[in-house]
Structure formats: structure tokens, C-alpha cells
Amino acid sequence: MNLQALLGNFALILFILTVATGVIWCLDVFYLSKQRRARADAVLAEFDARNARLVAEGVPQDVNGRSALAAKLMRQPTWVEYSGSFFPVIALVFVLRSFLFEPFKIPSSSMVPTLQIGDLILVNKFTYGIRLPIVNKKIIEVNNPQRGDVMVFKYPRDTSLDYIKRVVGVPGDKIVYRNKRLTINGKELSYQQLPDYLDEERLTYSKQYQEIINGVTHRILNDERAPAYVPNPDDFPQRNLCSYNSEGFACTVPPGHYFMMGDNRDNSLDSRYWGFVPDEYIVGKAFFVWMNLGNLKRIGSFQ
Incomplete structure (x- = not known):
């Protein structure tokens, strides 16, 4: 496909990107984030139990370590993070370009x-x-x-x-x-x-x-x-x-x-x-x- 034909299909490309990033965003909101939360809760429960044993033995509780571990466990994969960031922007451009105003040279x-x-x-x-x-x-x-x-x-x-x-x-x-x-x-x-x-x-x-x-x-x-x-x-x-x-x-x-x-x-x-x-x-x-x-x-x- 030459450049002119590609530009002629820009609306289709934008639509595909909107759908793809939207699917990933929805997948993360309704499924992947819940999986991360369940996994994080299990790991943090073990961390808290271990800390409780250490406190009982007179060892100070590691509060900062828990926060860092929670952030790491809840961090989105790079491909999910980028898709979630780009989705609202791409969707907004798609709606504006398709139904309101479109630029031309x-x-x-x-x-x-x-x-x-x-x-x-x-x-x-x-x-x-x-x-x-x-x-x-x-x-x-x-x-x-x-x-x-x-x-x-x-x-x-x-x-x-x-x-x-x-x-x-x-x-x-x-x-x-x-x-x-x-x-x-x-x-x-x-x-x-x-x-x-x-x-x-x-x-x-x-x-x-x-x-x-x-x-x-x-x-x-x-x-x-x-x-x-x-x-x-x-x-x-x-x-x-x-x-x-x-x-x-x-x-x-x-x-x-x-x-x-x-x-x-x-x-x-x-x-x-x-x-x-x-x-x-x-x-x-x-x-x-x-x-x-x-x-x-x-x-x-x-x-």
C-alpha cells in the first residue's frame, strides 16, 4: 500500500487503534486489574504475617518495604499501561475527526x-x-x-x-x-x-x-x-x-x-x-x- 492510499485509509487505521486500545483498557479494568489485586492481596497477607512474627520477636516492622511491594505487584504491564494511556486520546481524536471536524491540507x-x-x-x-x-x-x-x-x-x-x-x-x-x-x-x-x-x-x-x-x-x-x-x-x-x-x-x-x-x-x-x-x-x-x-x-x- 502506497502512502497516498494509507492516508486515504487513515479513518480505518484510527478506528482499529481505538478498538484495540479500548479492548485492552476494558480487559485491564474488568479482569487483569482484579487478578493483580488478588495476587497482591495474597502476597501482602504473607508479608503481613511474616512481619507480625518478626514484631513478636522484637524486630521493627518494615512499613516502607510493604508499600514498595504493593506498588510493584499492582504495576501494569508496559503494553497495558501504554494502551490505557493512549486509548482516551485516540478515542477522542476518532470521535472529533469522524463526527465534528477534520483537518485537511x-x-x-x-x-x-x-x-x-x-x-x-x-x-x-x-x-x-x-x-x-x-x-x-x-x-x-x-x-x-x-x-x-x-x-x-x-x-x-x-x-x-x-x-x-x-x-x-x-x-x-x-x-x-x-x-x-x-x-x-x-x-x-x-x-x-x-x-x-x-x-x-x-x-x-x-x-x-x-x-x-x-x-x-x-x-x-x-x-x-x-x-x-x-x-x-x-x-x-x-x-x-x-x-x-x-x-x-x-x-x-x-x-x-x-x-x-x-x-x-x-x-x-x-x-x-x-x-x-x-x-x-x-x-x-x-x-x-x-x-x-x-x-x-x-x-x-x-x-
Whole structure:
């Protein structure tokens, strides 16, 4: 198993560690500790009887020796001690990560300028419903993703990978992207041109616009050198709901699925290429940058 696949299964690894350390902790509390106590009581009874005989003979009682012996007899084995120490920590991390908040690191520039490479973000795991860890099955309905949300999800072509994009289409929406402008259900989005954006790594400029989706205002980038059409889209499930031409594409989002796009529109592999995101692949809603070691000013909410 490579490192990427291992990280993709981190929830499973954490679950196994929680169960393993929890079993050892319970075994010690309800069985091993009682065995140690019974053995210690027997040995200490012999020690007390011997001390009583020595006292009767005029020899002073060894109080300190009894305390040291009791501590030695009740001491946990190393493997039990470490498991008992780690169990509450691992269990707490597992619960927080599975049901409340999970940290992620932004690995690519597909969400620039909203999110930068190296941003460490927090994802709300319960906004879109409570899901069972590992199997990711929703057991409690809360909210559904809305247009404009920045969402983390399992990559449909490789579910061991997590992707982050912006929701631009919800079930039933008709998405049209022509000449790098979005139209949703027949209504073109509002765009306002901003100063060109400088990519400090590549030392290139991109056209920058303010876009509004469902009342959510954010910035997007367009590369004038990139074509308007989508080159070589995959043959993804329900591809028949999409049509492509030289000016862009049009898609109708099927029930239980979402259409995702990166804010760096011409440098993002997203639903235009690999299709719709099923509800069962949703991880959570991204909402906060908690650290960027290269730029501390990045810390804060981006919604």
C-alpha cells in the first residue's frame, strides 16, 4: 500500500487503534486489574504475617518495604499501561475527526485564489448530516450542500483520495458553462472584473473576477490562454446528461449528485472532466484556514 492510499485509509487505521486500545483498557479494568489485586492481596497477607512474627520477636516492622511491594505487584504491564494511556486520546481524536471536524491540507492550486497551496483547513463533518465513519453512510439528515459551498468529497475515480471544490450544481440543476461564464437554470451568474491575479510561483497573471453563486461572493480566475472547451472529458457515469462543444458544456445534475468546479477555472480537474459527485462521497464543508506555515495572514474564515 502506497502512502497516498494509507492516508486515504487513515479513518480505518484510527478506528482499529481505538478498538484495540479500548479492548485492552476494558480487559485491564474488568479482569487483569482484579487478578493483580488478588495476587497482591495474597502476597501482602504473607508479608503481613511474616512481619507480625518478626514484631513478636522484637524486630521493627518494615512499613516502607510493604508499600514498595504493593506498588510493584499492582504495576501494569508496559503494553497495558501504554494502551490505557493512549486509548482516551485516540478515542477522542476518532470521535472529533469522524463526527465534528477534520483537518485537511490544500495540495494544489485548483481553488486559488480562495484557498492557497499549503493552507491547512478545517472541515465541518456534521453540516451535511451525521455519517457512520469508515462506511460514510448517512444516519441523520441535517442539511444538504448548497450552491457556493466549498466542499470536501471522495474523488469519484479513486475514493482513497479527498478532493475539494466549490458546489455549483445541486440535484436537478441545469449547468451551462459557455465562454467561461456559468449559467444555472437559465440565469447567468453575476461577474465583476477585478485586478489581474499574480501567481507568485509561476510569475504569470490571470484574469480575476468576483462571482456570486446563491448569494455567496467569491473570486475566480480565468487563464486567457486556455480554451473555453473541455478537452478529453472522461466517460463518467451518466455522461449522457452532459453535452460538450467548442464553447463549453451543459449538464443536468442527476438526483443525489452534485456538480463541482474549482475557483481556478482553467487549472482545475473537476466535474467537467470526471463527472458528478454522489451524496455518499461527501466528506464535509470546508470553512476555516487554521494555519499556513508560509503565510500566517491566511488564518481565518474564507466563506
